[in-house]
Amino acid sequence: MTDFTEKVWQAVKKVPRGEVTTYGYIARKVGKPRAARAVGNALKRNLYRDMHLSKEVPCHRVVRTDGSLGGFARGTKEKLSLLKKEGIKIIDNRVDSKFIVN
DNA sequence: CTAATGACCATTA
DNA sequence: ATAATGGCCATTA
Numbered sequence: 526m527t528d529f530t531e532k533v534w535q536a537v538k539k540v541p542r543g544e545v546t547t548y549g550y551i552a553r554k555v556g557k558p559r560a561a562r563a564v565g566n567a568l569k570r571n572l573y574r575d576m577h578l579s580k581e582v583p584c585h586r587v588v589r590t591d592g593s594l595g596g597f598a599r600g601t602k603e604k605l606s607l608l609k610k611e612g613i614k615i616i617d618n619r620v621d622s623k624f625i626v627n
Numbered sequence: 628c629t630a631a632t633g634a635c636c637a638t639t640a
Numbered sequence: 641a642t643a644a645t646g647g648c649c650a651t652t653a
């Protein structure tokens with residue numbers, strides 16, 4: 526477990542239900558404004574290695590800056606249904622910008 | 628050590 | 641609107 530990865534978790538954990546954020550936002554939050562890509566990588570790997578923690582980290586609430594869903598280890602389909610279940614409005618595979626916190 | 632790999636992003640065409 | 645491009649960066653091979 527690296528320091529960077531740890532920080533990413535902490536940041537993502539704080540995203541409340543019914544709210545969505547972006548990879549770039551998390552990157553800024555952990556003090557590495559240009560590490561958006563690395564954030565995505567970290568989340569993916571964590572899901573495999575630390576499954577017990579993956580339940581505490583709402584990684585499905587992290588999407589791309591343009592509102593498109595981005596990736597998800599179990600498929601974007603699953604990501605979509607999780608978000609809808611939380612009351613997030615999604616139009617044509619894009620999260621309504623109203624729900625995205627920057 | 629270097630090279631490759633992405634759950635990314637902004638810009639350009 | 642989509643597609644290609646170049647940059648970005650932590651992690652892994």
